[in-house]
Amino acid sequence: MSEKVLMRGTHVIGEAAIRAGCRFYAGYPITPQNELTEYMAAQMARYPGRVFIQAESELSAINMVIGASMAGARAMTSSSSPGISLKQEGISYLAGQELPAVIVNTVRGGPGLGNIAPTQGDYFQATRGGGHGDYRTIVLAPYSGQELADLTVKAFEYADRYRNPVMILADGMMGQMMEPVVLPEPIDPVTLPKGDYILDGAKGRPSRLVKSLYLDPPVMEEHNWKLFRKYQQIAREITTWEDFMIEDAKLVIVAYGTCARIAKGAIRRLREMDLKVGMLRPITLYPFPSKPMKELTLKVKSFLVIELSTGQMLEDVRLAVEGRAKVHFYGRPGGVVPTPDEIAKHTNLIYHRQGLEGEDYE
Amino acid sequence: MSKVIYKRPRYLKPNIFHYCPGCGHSIIHRLIAEVLEELDIGEKAICVPPAGCAVLAYNYIDVDMGEAPHGRAAAVATGIKRMLPDRVVFTYQGDGDIAAIGTAEIIHAANRGERITAIFVNNGVYGMTGGQMAPTTLPGQISTTTPSGRDLRRDGPPLDLSEMLAIARGSVYIERTAVNSPKNIRNTKRAVEKAFKVQLADLGFSLVEILSQCPTNWKMTPQDSLKHIDNVVTKFYPLKVIKDETGL
Numbered sequence: 001m002s003e004k005v006l007m008r009g010t011h012v013i014g015e016a017a018i019r020a021g022c023r024f025y026a027g028y029p030i031t032p033q034n035e036l037t038e039y040m041a042a043q044m045a046r047y048p049g050r051v052f053i054q055a056e057s058e059l060s061a062i063n064m065v066i067g068a069s070m071a072g073a074r075a076m077t078s079s080s081s082p083g084i085s086l087k088q089e090g091i092s093y094l095a096g097q098e099l100p101a102v103i104v105n106t107v108r109g110g111p112g113l114g115n116i117a118p119t120q121g122d123y124f125q126a127t128r129g130g131g132h133g134d135y136r137t138i139v140l141a142p143y144s145g146q147e148l149a150d151l152t153v154k155a156f157e158y159a160d161r162y163r164n165p166v167m168i169l170a171d172g173m174m175g176q177m178m179e180p181v182v183l184p185e186p187i188d189p190v191t192l193p194k195g196d197y198i199l200d201g202a203k204g205r206p207s208r209l210v211k212s213l214y215l216d217p218p219v220m221e222e223h224n225w226k227l228f229r230k231y232q233q234i235a236r237e238i239t240t241w242e243d244f245m246i247e248d249a250k251l252v253i254v255a256y257g258t259c260a261r262i263a264k265g266a267i268r269r270l271r272e273m274d275l276k277v278g279m280l281r282p283i284t285l286y287p288f289p290s291k292p293m294k295e296l297t298l299k300v301k302s303f304l305v306i307e308l309s310t311g312q313m314l315e316d317v318r319l320a321v322e323g324r325a326k327v328h329f330y331g332r333p334g335g336v337v338p339t340p341d342e343i344a345k346h347t348n349l350i351y352h353r354q355g356l357e358g359e360d361y362e
Numbered sequence: 363m364s365k366v367i368y369k370r371p372r373y374l375k376p377n378i379f380h381y382c383p384g385c386g387h388s389i390i391h392r393l394i395a396e397v398l399e400e401l402d403i404g405e406k407a408i409c410v411p412p413a414g415c416a417v418l419a420y421n422y423i424d425v426d427m428g429e430a431p432h433g434r435a436a437a438v439a440t441g442i443k444r445m446l447p448d449r450v451v452f453t454y455q456g457d458g459d460i461a462a463i464g465t466a467e468i469i470h471a472a473n474r475g476e477r478i479t480a481i482f483v484n485n486g487v488y489g490m491t492g493g494q495m496a497p498t499t500l501p502g503q504i505s506t507t508t509p510s511g512r513d514l515r516r517d518g519p520p521l522d523l524s525e526m527l528a529i530a531r532g533s534v535y536i537e538r539t540a541v542n543s544p545k546n547i548r549n550t551k552r553a554v555e556k557a558f559k560v561q562l563a564d565l566g567f568s569l570v571e572i573l574s575q576c577p578t579n580w581k582m583t584p585q586d587s588l589k590h591i592d593n594v595v596t597k598f599y600p601l602k603v604i605k606d607e608t609g610l
């Protein structure tokens with residue numbers, strides 16, 4: 001087991017990717033994630049056979065990743081919101097061609113050029129596909145330095161296991177944060193199993209084809225259903241979330257990433273005031289932890305969704321609880337980050353308005 | 363005893379081409395297959411076919427193939443080649459693919475000196491989508507989106523992509539050829555072979571632009587389309603070595 005090191009969030013992702021056996025990285029400068037690209041530029045050069053390319057655009061970067069992935073390499077690209085918009089074409093192709101790849105989005109303010117402050121405004125884009133076609137991207141939402149490391153490794157594992165693009169959804173706050181982290185043990189990429197679909201020249205075997213073109217509708221339909229079954233399997237196998245002080249909670253906050261971190265601070269304060277508040281923190285945004293949320297409605301009738309947006313994950317929470325509980329919302333879009341006090345105050349208000357302080361559900 | 367003077371190349375699948383009668387793509391496919399066999403590189407070749415009429419190239423050329431989004435072939439090929447530097451990686455792209463939507467990717471791949479080969483099939487139209495104007499459509503040429511001919515004021519003149527790529531310092535070999543006569547076909551084969559040799563020798567980026575007839579969208583008979591290449595297209599796009607810094 002390695003010891004703890006103090007590292008900036010962006011560097012944690014880069015180092016974890018390298019240790020996970022990432023052999024190809026392509027990026028294009030955009031704030032607030034340049035330190036990741038710069039880290040990869042410096043570090044990939046230290047390993048023979050690993051490649052860093054500064055691409056001419058995010059479009060090119062994701063397509064280079066497609067190529068590297070076809071060639072059987074663990075491959076990654078990273079960007080921030082406007083650049084991630086450009087990558088959507090490639091992500092759709094990765095999904096259609098069933099190729100593994102890891103995409104890091106350090107979300108910033110939008111729409112348009114927006115700003116470079118932390119937001120969660122890309123939730124829809126990340127979890128709903130973003131590109132064209134009937135597909136899903138696995139989306140992981142780290143909320144601490146340690147999770148940046150752990151989920152980066154998981155991202156590569158999931159990508160390979162399901163032959164699907166995986167997105168790590170972070171923000172500038174996560175990226176800048178310095179925390180002690182235990183880094184994963186390095187994997188030598190040559191020890192990773194070789195996919196039976198990769199393109200490396202048809203020597204002693206029939207030639208292979210990686211494609212997403214299915215001109216015949218019934219064949220395309222079967223491909224779509226096949227992908228659908230895969231997404232169902234993904235939902236069964238990797239849905240992850242954290243329950244925080246949930247046992248006796250009368251009001252449950254739902255938040256992810258940076259927001260969940262702030263909400264934890266708020267919950268500790270509220271608990272000191274004897275308010276029974278807990279949190280369900282989705283770690284996989286796709287697949288979304290709908291099932292535990294629905295089960296929770298058996299005893300919890302008030303949810304509070306907190307996001308750095310005008311309400312996107314909110315829709316998934318509403319879909320999950322299916323009207324069995326009241327779903328409140330508190331959002332700060334545009335790069336404004338609320339304080340734990342602010343969240344505590346707002347939660348307190350809802351708690352009392354709902355009359356949760358007196359009655360007992362049991 | 364009869365002597366075999368021609369047979370299907372090893373890397374050409376025994377499938378019937380879907381291309382229109384008189385189309386140049388099928389000739390170009392065969393030439394590539396012949397060169398792959400003659401250089402004995404079919405087992406280490408990886409092709410990146412485009413979105414375009416040649417999107418089904420994998421039904422014909424029998425090597426590993428990885429489909430690229432429209433225009434992105436050079437970036438996809440870059441990713442493959444960087445991970446597998448000892449393989450032969452080539453793109454097969456139409457003029458819309460390489461000279462319109464894919465300009466950024468091809469210019470920067472060429473400029474980085476990516477050790478890839480681009481086969482650039484210039485038929486002067488967007489064939490697959492039904493004959494719209496391409497960046498290479500000639501002045502005055504009628505297409506479905508230039509119904510009264512390409513208007514230079516409105517549409518600009520045809521783009522000299524190969525000449526542009528020759529300026530990029532990372533490119534080492536660029537030649538324009540045609541497949542409208544036995545002589546030109548032989549010459550195209552020589553150029554394709556040379557482009558692959560450039561890659562094998564790790565010299566830099568190589569590209570062969572092949573003027574290709576499209577009787578269907580030019581609204582001509584196959585015979586007339588062959589003459590059209592000599593009489594009209596080559597006047598604008600002369601057949602020549604545009605850049606050769608290979609020493610080969």
Ligand SMILES: Cc1ncc(C[n+]2csc(CCOP(=O)(O)OP(=O)(O)O)c2C)c(N)n1
Binds near residue numbers: 413457
């Ligand atoms: C992003 C995107 N835009 C448009 C298309 C539609 N499309 C398919 S092929 C093509 C152009 C084909 O022309 P060209 O590259 O000249 O090749 P040709 O068919 O003439 O061989 C277009 C526009 C697409 N597949 N993807």
